[in-house]
Amino acid sequence: MSSHDIFLGETIGTAVLILLGGGVCAAVTLKRSKALNAGWVAITFGWGFAVLTGAYLAGGVSGAHLNPAVTIGLAIEGGTKWSDVPLYLASEMLGAMIGAVLVWLVYYGQFQAHLTDPEVLAAHRTDGDEGMVDPKAAPKAGPVLGIFSTGPEIRNPIQNLMTEIIATVVLVLAILTQGLNDGGNGLGVLGALITSLVVVGIGLSLGGPTGYAINPVRDLGPRIVHALLPLPNKGGSDWSYAWIPVVGPLIGGALAAFIYKLF
Template sequence: MSSSDIFIGETIGTAVLILLGGGVCAAVTLKRSKAKDAGWLAITFGWGFAVLTGAYLAGGVSGAHLNPAVTIGLAIEGGTKWSDVPLYLASQLLGAMIGAVLVWAVYYGQFHAHLTDPEIAKTKDDSPAGPVLGVFSTGPEIRNVVQNLVTEIIATVVLVLAILTQGLNDGGHGLGTLGALITALVVVSIGLSLGGPTGYAINPVRDLGPRIVHALLPLPNKGGSDWSYAWIPIAGPLIGGAIAGGLYNVAFA
C-alpha cells in the first residue's frame, strides 16, 4: 500500500464519515431541518451508516481505518506498519475537517436560521459549549473527568477489539465487505448502549477535526468550542485502541 493510497483513502473516507455523521447531527439539531428532533435513534443509525459508507469507499484503497484508535490498535496488533501511522493520522484529521466544512455548506441556511433565532440568540447559558457545538463534536451529559474518560476508553476497546477479532485487518489490506457491515453495526450498538454519557466519540479525529472547524467558522452566536473537554475524546479513544490491540495479542493472536 503506497503513501498516496493511504492519503487518498483515509482523507476521502474520513471526510465522508464526518459528512454523513455530522450531517445527521445537524439534521436532528437545527431549526428548519425536516429531521429536527428525530432523536437518538436517528443519530446512532446515521453514524453507523456513515461508518459503513466511509469504509466501503476507502476499504480497497487505504484499508479504511478512518480512526486513529483503529490505526493504533492495528499497529500494536501488527497489521499496520508503525512508519505509516503518522500519515494515517494526518490524513484522517484532514478528512474530518473537510467533512465538517461540508456539513456546514449543506446546512448553511439551517445554521443561520438556528443561530439567529431570537430564542437561541437571547439564551444565557453558562456552559462552555455553544448552541451548535453538538453538530460538530461530542460533550458529556455529566462532567466528570474520570467517568467521561473511562467511558470513552471502554467504548473504544469494544470497537477496536470487534474490528480485530472479525478479521477486518485482512493481512493489513483493510476492511472486507462483510467486515465493514459488522463494524457499522458495532458502532450502532455502541451508540445505543454506551453513547449516553459522552456522545461516544470513539474516534479522536471525529471530535477534534470538527471542533477545530467549529472554532474557525464564521457562525453567528455560535458560542464556545469547549476546549477544556476536548482532550478526553482524544485521549480516551487512543488509550482504548492501544488496550484493544494489546488484548488482541494476548487473548486472540
C-alpha cells in the same frame, strides 16, 4: 499499499464519515431541518451508516481505518506498519476537517436561521440570579457545538474518560477479531457492515454519557472547524473538555490491541 493510497483512502473515507455523521447531527438539531428533533436513535443509526459508507469507499484503498484509535490498535497488533502511522493520522485529521466544512456548507441556511433565532439564543444564555434570561450575557458554549463534536451530559472527567476508553475498546476489539487488515486487503464488505452495526450498538448502549466520540479526529477535527467557521452566536468550542475524546479513544485502541494479543 502506497502512501498515495493511504492518503487518498483515509482522507476521502474520513471526510465522508464526518459528512454523514455530522450531517445527521445537524439534521436533528437545526431549525428549518426536516429531521428536527428526530432523536438519539436517528443519530446512532446515522453514524452507523456513515461508518458503513466511509468504509466501503476506503476499504480497498487504504484499509479504511478512518480513526486513529483503530490505526494505533492495528499498529500494536501488527497489521499496520508503524512507519505508516503518521500518514494515517494526518490523513484522518484532514478528512475529518473537510467533512465538517462540508456539513456547514450543506446546512448553511439552517445554521444561519438557527443561530439567529431569538428563542435559541435565549435558551443558551446565562440565567440571572432570579432565573430570568440575561440579555447581555454571552451564549453558553455550544449552541451548535454538538453538531461538530461531543460533550458529556454529566461533566466528570474520570467517568467521561473511562466511558470513552471502554467504548473504544469494544469498537477496536470488534475490528481486530475480524482480521480486517489481513493480507493488506483492507476492510471487506462483511467487515464494514459488522463494524457499522457495532458502532450503532455502542451509540445505543454506551453513547448516553458522552456522545461516544470513540475516534479522536471525529471530535478534534470538527471542533477545530467549529472554532474557525464564521458562525454567528456559535458560543465556545469547549476546549477544556476536548482532551477527553482524544486521549480516551487512543487509550482504548491501545488497550484493545493488548487484550487481543494477550488472548
